[in-house]
Amino acid sequence: MTGEVWLRVRGVGKSFAGVPALDGVDLDVRAGEVHGLIGQNGAGKSTLIKILAGVHRPGAGTIEIEHEQVSFPDAAAANAAGIAVLHQEPQVVADLAVYENVYLGLVPPRVGPLIRRNEMRRTCREMLERLGVTLDVDERISALSAAQTAMVGLARCLLLGAQLIIMDEPTASLGAHEVEQVYRTVERLRADGLSVIYVSHRLDEIAALCDRATVLRDGRLVGGLDHDELQDRQNLVRMILGVEPSRLVRADDREPGEVALSARGLSWRNRVVDVDLDLHRGEVTGIAGFVGAGRSELAHLLFGAARPDAGRIEIGGAPFRASSPREGIRRGVALLPEDRRHQASVGEWSVRENLTLAALSSFASGGFIRRRRERERYAIDEGRLGIKAVGAESRFSHLSGGNQQKVVIAKWLATDADILIFDEPTQGVDVGAQEEIHRLVRDIVADGRAVLFISSDLEETLRVSDRLLVMREGRIVADRRARTTTLQETLALCFGAEDPLAGHVG
Amino acid sequence: MNASTPTSTDTARPDTASPVTGRSGAGPASTERGMVLLSRYGTLVGFVLMLIVFGVLADSFLTASNVANVLKAAAAMGVLSIGLTVVLTLGDFDLSIGYTATGAGMLAAGTAQSFGMVGGTAAALLFGAGVGVVNGLIVTRLGVSAFIATLGVGQIITGWLLAYRGGVQVSGDLPPDFTLLGRGTLGPVPFLVILWFAVAVAAYLLMERTVIGRRMYAVGGNPVAARLSGIDGKRVRLLAFVLSGVLAGLGGLMLASSLGVGNPTAAVSYLLPAFAASFIGAATLREGQFHVGGTIVGVLMLGFLANGLVVTGVERAWTTAAQGIVLVAAVTISTFARKVAAR
Secondary structure, eight states: OOOSEEEEEEEEEEEETTEEEEEEEEEEEETTOEEEEEOOTTSSHHHHHHHHTTSSOOSEEEEEETTEEEOOSSHHHHHHTTEEEEOSSOOOOTTSBHHHHHTTTSOOOEETTEEOHHHHHHHHHHHHHHTTOOOOTTSBGGGSOHHHHHHHHHHHHHHTTOSEEEEESTTTTOOHHHHHHHHHHHHHHHHTTOEEEEEOSOHHHHHHHOSEEEEEETTEEEEEEEHHHHTOHHHHHHHHHSSOGGGSOOOOOOOOOSEEEEEEEEEETTTEEEEEEEEETTOEEEEEOOTTSSHHHHHHHHHTSSOOSEEEEEETTEEOOOOOHHHHHHTTEEEEOSOHHHHSOOTTSBHHHHHTGGGGGGGEETTEEOHHHHHHHHHHHHHHHTOOOSOTTSBGGGSOHHHHHHHHHHHHHTTTOSEEEEESTTTTOOHHHHHHHHHHHHHHHHTTOEEEEEOSOHHHHHHHOSEEEEEETTEEEEEEESTTOOHHHHHHHHHTOOOTTTTTOO | OOTTSHHHHHHOOTTSOBTTTTBOOSSHHHHHHHHHHHHHHHHHHHHHHHHHHHHHHOTTTTSHHHHHHHHHHHHHHHHHHHHHHHHHHTTOOOTTHHHHHHHHHHHHHHHHHHHHHHHHHHHHHHHHHHHHHHHHHHHHHHOOOHHHHHHHHHHHHHHHHHHGGGGSOBOSSOOGGGGHHHHOEETTEEHHHHHHHHHHHHHHHHHHHBHHHHHHHHHHHOHHHHHHTTOOHHHHHHHHHHHHHHHHHHHHHHHHHHHTSBOTTTTGGGHHHHHHHHHHHHTSSSSSOOOHHHHHHHHHHHHHHHHHHHHTTOOTHHHHHHHHHHHHHHHHHHHHHHHHHHO
């Protein structure tokens, strides 16, 4: 389907303060191609994107568009050449209408001094139509979902006359049902003959969506892959990490220990329906399912953050009447919530302060916090969890996603919990840190503790878990050994389709 | 430093800043550093400059007796500001403190007439605590915004003040030790000042060093994360309102004791300066975070500014305007510097 090479990048390099961030990278993007750009944080993806967007000027190398050499002194020049960026954080004004946002910062059509709003509306509708999106152009951004807001950003890219749209982690903050919309739109752009550079940490997404992909590591080009090669997940991970796939973490299929937590007939507001569940010591129980299947709600019930409408929970054989997270923590339950920024941390605090928040009393005597004890704990966790921060006093919000998540995990380990619930622990975390988190999860159960592992990434869930539960519409619809379950089976169970392969897979 | 040593010139790369010599080139990094410093220390530097300027202009400004007077005059408002700062830290408001303090002063005088100074003191503090509990319960149990709740409670107290003793001031029949707290000194230092600083130190330790303080900052910083970390946000917020109420009660008592009467409007005008001091404090030493130490600086700044203008011969009416200017300037400079630094 794809046409001629539209963008050709050769030997591009860039250094910051003498440190190379990008070194001799090549990239070809054809017309009508969705091109994945993959790599860990620090691999050079952002630098490359910023060069193409006219934010940074390359220190070396050439950029050609349709065989003409170009250079972008600023972002406007890149736009004029046909390159536009859809940023991860939407660049919108929440109180303005859709059409006003599409025109944000651009010269609107005018008669004399008067803005022709109807023409703006009409043009905006055309752009949205090209994207295959129906959206009221007079709606305020604040009333839109995250996916719809992304569509407004894309409409703006089209209005700029983009031939190539760079999408920087467009699905990082979207739920599974919203991701669908982004997929459909990308397909539409491709059919329209536009090119897309698609940046994502979600490898299943890259494999599904991209015609080809370029892998970067440490600022250098590792290689290019076509669509078929992208389906080999292990090879992909090896290229990204530079590590053999045989060294990837996987469940070791040990004998489960005694039951640490059990729930019977648990229900909550139709989101969780009649759930029976046993979490064993020494075992990772994975829950697969789509966003909205009730997984996070179940996690909150088990932690005590929500009170069940029906059913009962026992921890260590004694009844647990959930009334507050405090109660859950006291009984040895920990919940790593799905939204790190809003639910798990105080961004402007130091790493040290975030680390000890859930177990403050154990760092205090006589009500006074002993900072030395906090720092000692950090020093231990820094090494054990591989946290890469400038030190205990680094500001939490300045850390990368992976390091933030490790700090949050450390915070829960400090509570000495023996039942740990991980809700989407690898979201917004680069592939290297994902592996380290998988290893941590396995280490935790090797200690004889119990883990409930919730993830939208099915491959990861299958690999890390001993036991696999599938949740759909609030119910647990399958319970099996993870090792003998395939990806296709799991996906079919998530969708609620009949399990077509059940009889064929050993 | 060692420019003459051949090895250093051989290895040094011309385009890199040399942290060794401490002379990093005037690049964007140094601007950023400067802006961070300005946002944190700008207020303090301004404060010191102000002291110097007034000290040069008026010989009487930096004398021990004048300084003692300024501190004494600021003490009651200073105590109120500390309570307000705690509430602000949690992202709440307390608009009732001025009325609470006034009511506490009236009640202290009224009670002292029959039950002596111990009774008066207890009445003032209990009244403050009671108002705090009411504020806190309305906010945390009924879910009313703190702004509305404390405004309403303040109004109620005002109404009660008008009814209590017919709205006239409480004087006469007061025990002789009623003014001991307000007018006594330890050597050259007024009791009021000692009490203010004792409260400040205690509040500082509470907020910065204890489990309770850390929890308060957590609830203010991210209430959802605090809850999911096992912190009972309602209890913490209630406690903050009680603290604010008790300190307002104490401030009212201090004021009544120094006035020697219970006056039905004594501390009503303290509300806005207390807010101003807290906001100046948030622009001092930290980046937009309310904290006890900053608030003390804010109170001192407003106090010395008003006094300095008066001793240099400016009409008293202008001192309030000048305080407003300082508030806006301090917050503006700090905010602006932070923005530039974050670029």
